[in-house]
Structure formats: structure tokens, C-alpha cells
Amino acid sequence: MSSKFGSNVDKPKRIKKVLEITAIIILVLFLLWFEYQYLPIGWDWERTFRPATLEFMAGHSPYTIQTFFMPPWLLIPLIPLALLPVRISNLILVDIGFLCYLFILYRLKIRPNIALIFMLFPTTLLVLATNNVDWLIMLGFLLPPQLGLFLVLIKPQVGIAMAIYWLIVSPNKIKTFLPVTFAYLISFAIYGFWISKPATMADKTGYHGSFDISFFPYLVPLGLALLIVSIHKHKDGFTYMASPFLAPYVGVNSYTVVLLGLCKLWSQHQNALPKEEERKDDKYKLLAKKISDDQSEPI
Numbered sequence: 001m002s003s004k005f006g007s008n009v010d011k012p013k014r015i016k017k018v019l020e021i022t023a024i025i026i027l028v029l030f031l032l033w034f035e036y037q038y039l040p041i042g043w044d045w046e047r048t049f050r051p052a053t054l055e056f057m058a059g060h061s062p063y064t065i066q067t068f069f070m071p072p073w074l075l076i077p078l079i080p081l082a083l084l085p086v087r088i089s090n091l092i093l094v095d096i097g098f099l100c101y102l103f104i105l106y107r108l109k110i111r112p113n114i115a116l117i118f119m120l121f122p123t124t125l126l127v128l129a130t131n132n133v134d135w136l137i138m139l140g141f142l143l144p145p146q147l148g149l150f151l152v153l154i155k156p157q158v159g160i161a162m163a164i165y166w167l168i169v170s171p172n173k174i175k176t177f178l179p180v181t182f183a184y185l186i187s188f189a190i191y192g193f194w195i196s197k198p199a200t201m202a203d204k205t206g207y208h209g210s211f212d213i214s215f216f217p218y219l220v221p222l223g224l225a226l227l228i229v230s231i232h233k234h235k236d237g238f239t240y241m242a243s244p245f246l247a248p249y250v251g252v253n254s255y256t257v258v259l260l261g262l263c264k265l266w267s268q269h270q271n272a273l274p275k276e277e278e279r280k281d282d283k284y285k286l287l288a289k290k291i292s293d294d295q296s297e298p299i
Contacts, residue, residue, distance in 0.1 A: 041086060041090045057079060094128050100139055101124065104139060124256050124259070134253060138256075145166040146176055149179075157244055162243070164239075214244065216247060240258070
């Protein structure tokens with residue numbers, strides 16, 4: 001009798017849960033349809049990453065694509081997307097970037113109000129709108145250095161400071177940097193010294209011109225100062241912020257990493273405030289107790 005009554009009580013809860021799941025599925029499907037219909041195709045995916053990935057898959061040099069000058073291992077995870085129609089792959093890559101940003105903010109313990117500012121900031125939205133991969137470099141910040149180096153060095157203007165930070169603080173520098181160094185040497189053997197390509201583009205595509213809003217070399221001291229403070233205080237949020245100030249070329253979207261560093265430091269400061277207030281309260285309580293004890297002592 002009781003089990004039958006219990007099952008009858010649980011039935012409305014099960015129905016409610018099913019309705020909630022159904023509503024979520026419908027909402028997700030609607031959002032995907034809306035993205036497919038109205039989301040513009042990202043310039044970087046359509047003009048750079050997808051063509052370079054297709055060349056890479058065909059056994060050709062991806063560096064025949066004029067605007068591609070990143071390490072070739074970036075293209076490996078993009079292969080499944082490159083096989084899809086461009087509008088579908090564009091949609092998937094935007095959603096992956098969006099989810100990666102949320103994951104990064106979660107792992108860094110960024111407060112929700114601060115995370116909202118980050119997600120709605122123009123440079124963050126620009127990364128997603130153009131389908132650039134800055135979120136992938138920032139994901140490297142969360143990985144062990146041996147693996148993270150493969151991601152942070154994809155875009156030095158976003159991650160070079162983190163590589164320098166790891167070089168300084170790593171207890172075993174050879175073990176940490178050997179895998180990525182070996183990968184670079186193999187890529188040079190296959191594709192030539194592709195790392196020099198940006199310099200050869202300077203007079204052809206506006207590189208170091210219309211696309212470049214760096215303040216190099218004037219703010220290099222600021223980048224170095226951020227690195228020094230980060231190492232001294234053991235707070236890598238300062239390191240996140242340093243890379244754009246150390247690079248000779250920086251697109252506007254790459255300044256998103258500066259915002260990420262600010263958000264991390266801001267959240268750490270906010271999280272530390274209650275502890276400081278608790279310590280102050282404890283001091284006041286001890287002082288009040290001492291005064292009370294002194295007054296209760298006989299004269």
C-alpha cells in the first residue's frame with residue numbers, strides 16, 4: 001500500500017522532470033536552428049582555418065594559405081569540422097568556443113557576475129563571431145605545461161608570456177619543453193621555416209598595419225613587469241595579461257586574454273575579502289574579550 005502510494009507521489013515529479021528535459025531539448029534545437037539560419041560565417045574559419053585544414057588533409061602545405069601562419073598541429077582537431085559544410089562547421093566551432101570559454105571561467109573559479117562581463121565583452125564576442133581560436137590558447141593555461149605549451153604557442157600574442165612563465169618556474173625545464181621543441185623541429189623539416197612567414201606578409205596583407213593594434217615596443221616594459229609580479233606573487237593572472245604587450249603583432253580580439261587575467265585577479269580579490277573580514281572580526285572579538293576580562297578583574 002505504502003509503495004503504491006509512494007509511486008503515485010513520485011509520478012508528478014517524474015512528469016515534471018520529463019517536461020523540463022523536453023523543454024531544454026526543444027530550446028537547444030531552436031537555438032541551433034537559429035544559429036544555422038542567421039549566424040554569419042566567421043571570417044577566420046572561412047578564409048584561413050578551413051582552407052588550411054583542407055590543404056593539410058590533402059598532403060599539401062597549409063602555409064600556401066596566405067593568412068595561415070600557426071603551428072600545423074592546430075589543424076588536426078579541425079579535420080572533422082573541415083569535412084562538414086561550411087555553415088554547419090561554422091556553427092559547431094562557435095558553440096565549441098562558447099562552451100570552452102564557460103569551462104575556462106568555471107575552472108578558474110571566476111565569479112558569475114564577473115564571468116558575465118567577460119562573456120559579453122566586445123573582444124570576447126569578436127573571437128566567437130570571427131571564429132578565431134583564442135579560447136583554445138586560453139584552454140592551454142589549464143593544462144600541465146608539457147601539454148599546455150602546444151596550445152599557448154599557437155598564438156604567441158596570446159600565450160607567449162605563459163610559456164616564459166613556465167620556463168622560469170618549471171623545476172625540470174628540459175622535460176617540460178622537449179616535446180614542443182621536437183614538434184617544432186619536425187614541422188620545420190616538413191614545411192620549412194614557416195615561423196618566419198608573418199614577417200614576409202608585412203607589406204602584402206596589412207600585417208603590422210591595418211590589422212595590427214599592438215603597442216610594441218613601447219609597452220614591452222609593462223609586459224615584463226606583469227611577468228615579474230606574477231612570478232614574485234605566484235599569481236598567474238598577471239601572466240595571462242602580459243602576452244599582448246610583448247608581441248609585435250596583436251589583433252583586437254587577442255586582447256581578450258588581458259580581460260581573462262583581470263577577471264581572475266578580480267575574482268581572487270573578491271573571494272579573499274570575506275576571509276579578511278573574518279580575520280578582522282576575530283581580532284575585534286579577541287580585543288573585546290580582553291577588555292571584558294580586564295574589567296572583570298578585581299582592583
